[in-house]
Amino acid sequence: MEILGWLLDIYANREDGLVLWLIGEDGKRYRLHQAFSVTFYAAGPAPRLRVLWQFLRDQPQPVLLARTERRELFHSQPIPLLAARVLNAADQPSLFKAASKAFPDLTYYDADIPLALRYHAVYHTFPLAYCRVRVDAKNQIQHIEPLNSPWDIDSVYPPLRILTISPEHDPSHAPPQSLKIHYEHNEYELPLKPTRSLLIGLAALLRRYDPDLILSAWGDTWLLPYLLEHSRALNIPLPLNREAKHGIDQRPDRTYFAYGQVIYRGGQIRLFGRGHIDVCNAVLFGDYGLDGVLEMARVTGLPLQGAARLSPGTGISSMQMITALQDQILVPWHKQQAERPKTALDLIQSDRGGLVYQPLIGLHKNVAEIDFISMYPSIMVHFNISPETVGEHLPNAQPVPALNLFVDQQNYGLVPRTLEPLLNKRINLKTHLASLPRWDPRRKRYKAWASAHKWLLVTCFGYLGYKNARFGRIESHESVTAYGREALLIAKEVAEDMGFTVLHMYVDGMWIKKEGASHADDFQPVLDTIIERTGLPIALDGIYRWIAFLSSRLDKRVPVANRYFGVFQDGSLKMRGIETRRKDTPPFIAQTQRTMLERLAKVQDANQLSQALPELVHILRQCLADLRAYRIPIKQMLVSQKLSRTIEEYRTPSPAARAAAQLQAIGKITKPGQRVRFVYTRGKPGVYAWDLPTPPEPAILDIERYTTLLLRASSTVFQPFGVDEESLRDWVIANAGYAAPPGILSDGKSRAPLWTASLSV
DNA sequence: TACAGTCGGGG
DNA sequence: GTGTACGACTGTA
Numbered sequence: 001m002e003i004l005g006w007l008l009d010i011y012a013n014r015e016d017g018l019v020l021w022l023i024g025e026d027g028k029r030y031r032l033h034q035a036f037s038v039t040f041y042a043a044g045p046a047p048r049l050r051v052l053w054q055f056l057r058d059q060p061q062p063v064l065l066a067r068t069e070r071r072e073l074f075h076s077q078p079i080p081l082l083a084a085r086v087l088n089a090a091d092q093p094s095l096f097k098a099a100s101k102a103f104p105d106l107t108y109y110d111a112d113i114p115l116a117l118r119y120h121a122v123y124h125t126f127p128l129a130y131c132r133v134r135v136d137a138k139n140q141i142q143h144i145e146p147l148n149s150p151w152d153i154d155s156v157y158p159p160l161r162i163l164t165i166s167p168e169h170d171p172s173h174a175p176p177q178s179l180k181i182h183y184e185h186n187e188y189e190l191p192l193k194p195t196r197s198l199l200i201g202l203a204a205l206l207r208r209y210d211p212d213l214i215l216s217a218w219g220d221t222w223l224l225p226y227l228l229e230h231s232r233a234l235n236i237p238l239p240l241n242r243e244a245k246h247g248i249d250q251r252p253d254r255t256y257f258a259y260g261q262v263i264y265r266g267g268q269i270r271l272f273g274r275g276h277i278d279v280c281n282a283v284l285f286g287d288y289g290l291d292g293v294l295e296m297a298r299v300t301g302l303p304l305q306g307a308a309r310l311s312p313g314t315g316i317s318s319m320q321m322i323t324a325l326q327d328q329i330l331v332p333w334h335k336q337q338a339e340r341p342k343t344a345l346d347l348i349q350s351d352r353g354g355l356v357y358q359p360l361i362g363l364h365k366n367v368a369e370i371d372f373i374s375m376y377p378s379i380m381v382h383f384n385i386s387p388e389t390v391g392e393h394l395p396n397a398q399p400v401p402a403l404n405l406f407v408d409q410q411n412y413g414l415v416p417r418t419l420e421p422l423l424n425k426r427i428n429l430k431t432h433l434a435s436l437p438r439w440d441p442r443r444k445r446y447k448a449w450a451s452a453h454k455w456l457l458v459t460c461f462g463y464l465g466y467k468n469a470r471f472g473r474i475e476s477h478e479s480v481t482a483y484g485r486e487a488l489l490i491a492k493e494v495a496e497d498m499g500f501t502v503l504h505m506y507v508d509g510m511w512i513k514k515e516g517a518s519h520a521d522d523f524q525p526v527l528d529t530i531i532e533r534t535g536l537p538i539a540l541d542g543i544y545r546w547i548a549f550l551s552s553r554l555d556k557r558v559p560v561a562n563r564y565f566g567v568f569q570d571g572s573l574k575m576r577g578i579e580t581r582r583k584d585t586p587p588f589i590a591q592t593q594r595t596m597l598e599r600l601a602k603v604q605d606a607n608q609l610s611q612a613l614p615e616l617v618h619i620l621r622q623c624l625a626d627l628r629a630y631r632i633p634i635k636q637m638l639v640s641q642k643l644s645r646t647i648e649e650y651r652t653p654s655p656a657a658r659a660a661a662q663l664q665a666i667g668k669i670t671k672p673g674q675r676v677r678f679v680y681t682r683g684k685p686g687v688y689a690w691d692l693p694t695p696p697e698p699a700i701l702d703i704e705r706y707t708t709l710l711l712r713a714s715s716t717v718f719q720p721f722g723v724d725e726e727s728l729r730d731w732v733i734a735n736a737g738y739a740a741p742p743g744i745l746s747d748g749k750s751r752a753p754l755w756t757a758s759l760s761v
Numbered sequence: 762t763a764c765a766g767t768c769g770g771g772g
Numbered sequence: 773g774t775g776t777a778c779g780a781c782t783g784t785a
Contacts, residue, residue, distance in 0.1 A: 258775065560779085584767070584768070654784090769778105
C-alpha cells in the first residue's frame with residue numbers, strides 16, 4: 001500500500017523498532033514501523049578495542065561488530081574504529097551507556113545522536129515532511145521518500161488537529177478554578193472540580209477529537225502533572241499519549257548557566273504519537289508562535305516537542321550533526337564536562353568581540369542606519385570559517401585580519417555548509433515578503449519563519465566559541481569577530497570617503513549622515529561600495545527623521561553605546577537600552593515612557609520637537625497624579641526580576657531575593673533563573689511578593705520610590721533637550737505640585753488613566 | 762565610596 | 773542536551 005502524508009513523530013520502541021506517525025492526506029493517522037539499525041563507534045588502542053568487542057558481543061542487545069575507518073572533522077586521514085551496529089534502535093542508548101561505563105578510556109563517536117536526526121540524515125526527511133511511503137500488510141515501511149524540502153518556502157502545511165487547554169490564570173499566583181478548552185470551532189470551559197468529571201470529560205475529548213498537538217498554558221509545569229497525578233489517584237485513565245505501548249516522557253526542571261546569566265527551565269512533559277507544547281515554557285513562543293516552532297523543527301530536524309523547548313545551541317548543533325552524518329564525518333560524543341573558570345589571561349587573550357565606536361551625543365536629523373545582514377553567519381559562509389578550516393599554519397590559506405590565523409580555502413567547512421541553505425532561505429523569504437501585498441496570509445507565516453531563522457543564526461556564532469560544543473573551536477570564533485571588525489572599519493572608511501559623518505558604530509551597524517542626504521537614493525552608493533569592498537550583504541535599516549544618542553546618566557559628557565531613541569521617516573519608533581526595553585521596569589512606567597516618545601514621534605519637523613515638551617510634562621503629571629491617587633492597578637506596578645542564585649547565596653539581599661524569601665516562607669520555592677514579581681513597599685523589607693496569597697494593601701505601596709523611577713524614565717526622554725532629572729522634578733513637582741495638578745479631577749469628573757490605552761490584561 | 766546585583770544585546 | 777564578556781546603572785552597607 002502507498003500512503004501520502006506528513007511526518008509527525010518518530011521514536012524508538014522495543015517491540016517495533018522505529019515507530020513513525022504519519023498524517024495521511026486521507027485524514028487518517030498512521031502508526032507505521034520500520035527496522036532501523038543504529039551504529040556507534042569507538043576509537044582507541046587496538047587491544048582495548050578487542051576487549052570492547054568481546055564485551056559488546058556478550059551483551060543481551062543484538063549487535064553487529066566490525067572494524068572500520070572513518071573521517072574525524074579535525075583529521076584529514078580516516079581513523080581506525082570499532083563499529084557497533086545495534087539492530088534495534090531502542091537498544092542503542094542502554095548498550096552505549098554500558099560500554100562507556102566499562103571503557104571510559106575510549107573515544108566514542110555517533111553515540112548520542114537523537115534517533116530522529118539519524119533517520120532524517122539517511123532518508124532526507126524532516127519533521128512535517130510531505131512524504132510518499134510504501135508499507136506492507138503489517139504497516140512495516142518498505143520505502144519512504146520526501147516530496148518536498150525544508151528549504152522550500154511554499155510547502156503545504158499538514159492539517160494539524162490542535163487542542164488548546166489553558167487555566168483561566170497563572171497557577172503560580174493562585175489556584176485556577178477551570179480550564180478553557182479550544183479546538184476547531186469549539187470553545188468551552190471545564191471546571192477543575194469535581195476532578196472525576198474533569199478527567200472523564202478530558203479523556204472523552206481526547207478519544208473523540210484525537211489531536212495531533214496539545215497546546216497548553218503551564219502544561220509542563222502545572223496542568224499535565226496535575227492531571228496525571230489525579231488520573232493515577234482516581235484510577236481514571238487519561239489517554240494523553242497516542243502511543244499505547246509507551247509511558248509519558250516526564251523531565252525535571254533545571255537551572256543552568258548560559259548567555260552570561262542563570263537560566264531556569266521548568267519541567268517538561270512530552271508525549272508519543274502526538275505532541276505537547278506548553279506555550280509558557282516554550283522558547284520564544286511569544287515571539288514567533290506555532291509557525292515559528294514548526295519552522296524550527298523543519299530546519300533543525302528536531303522533533304516538534306524538542307524544537308519548541310530548545311536551548312541555545314541545540315538547534316544549530318542538530319543541523320551540524322545532520323550535515324556530519326550525511327557527509328560521513330564522525331560526530332564526537334558530547335560529554336557534559338563542567339567548564340573550568342577562565343583565568344584573567346584567557347579573558348584578555350580570547351575575546352575582543354564586536355567593534356563599538358561611541359556615539360556623538362545629542363539629537364541628529366536625517367540619519368541613516370545601515371546594518372550588515374546576519375553579519376556573523378554571513379562571514380562564516382563567505383570566508384569559509386569553521387572549526388576545521390581555521391589554523392595557525394596553513395598552506396594556500398587566507399590570513400585573518402589582525403590575527404595570526406589562517407583560513408583554508410580548499411575545503412568547504414562544516415559550519416558554512418550547514419548555514420548556507422538557512423541563509424539562502426532567509427534571503428528568499430525576505431525577497432518574497434517585499435513583494436507580497438499587505439493582506440496576504442503568508443506574510444505572518446513568513447515573518448515567524450524569519451524570526452526562527454534569526455534565532456538560529458544568532459546562536460550559531462556563540463556556539464563556535466563554546467568549549468563544550470561538538471564542533472567548536474575558539475580560534476574560529478575569534479576569526480569571525482576579527483572579520484566583523486574589519487568589515488565595520490571598511491564601512492566607516494567608505495562612508496567617510498564619500499563625505500558622510502559616522503555618528504555611531506555598533507558590532508554590525510552604523511549610523512551616518514551628510515548635509516543634504518535624506519532619501520534612500522542618497523545612501524545607496526555607500527551601500528553598494530561597502531558590499532563591493534567587504535563582500536558582505538548590507539542594507540539600509542531606515543532613515544531617521546531624527547535620532548537622539550544618549551549620554552551616561554552619571555556623567556553627561558560621556559556617551560553610552562547603543563542607548564538611543566529615534567523616529568524613522570515612516571513615523572515608527574526605534575529605541576534601545578532605555579527603561580521601556582528593560583524587563584524589570586514596572587509596566588506603567590514603561591508605558592508612560594512610550595507614550596511620551598510616541599508624542600514626540602508625531603512631530604513632523606524635527607526642528608519643532610521642543611515645542612512638544614510641555615505636552616510631555618502634561619503626560620508625566622497625569623501619570624504622577626494617577627500614582628498619587630492609587631489609580632494605577634497593582635499589576636501595572638509590578639517589578640519582575642530574575643534570581644541569579646539561591647536565596648542563601650545572596651550576600652546583600654536584593655529586592656528580588658527578599659520577595660523570594662517571602663514566597664519561600666509560605667512554601668512557594670523559587671529557583672535560580674526564575675523571575676520573581678513584587679511591588680516596592682514602605683519601610684522594611686521594602687518589597688511585597690505578588691504571588692503571596694493576598695494582594696498587597698495599596699496603603700503600603702512606596703509611592704515615593706515609584707515617583708523616582710517614573711521621573712528617571714521620563715528624564716531619559718527629556719535628556720536630549722537639556723533637561724536633567726533634577727530640573728524635571730522641579731518643573732513637574734515643585735512648581736506645579738502634584739497633589740492637585742491642573743486639569744486633573746478639578747471639575748469632579750473622572751478621567752481614564754493614560755496607560756489603559758494600550759495596556760490591557 | 763565600594764561592591765553586589767541586574768540588565769541589554771539580536772529582533 | 774549549558775555561546776561569552778562587558779559596561780551601565782542601581783541599591784545597599
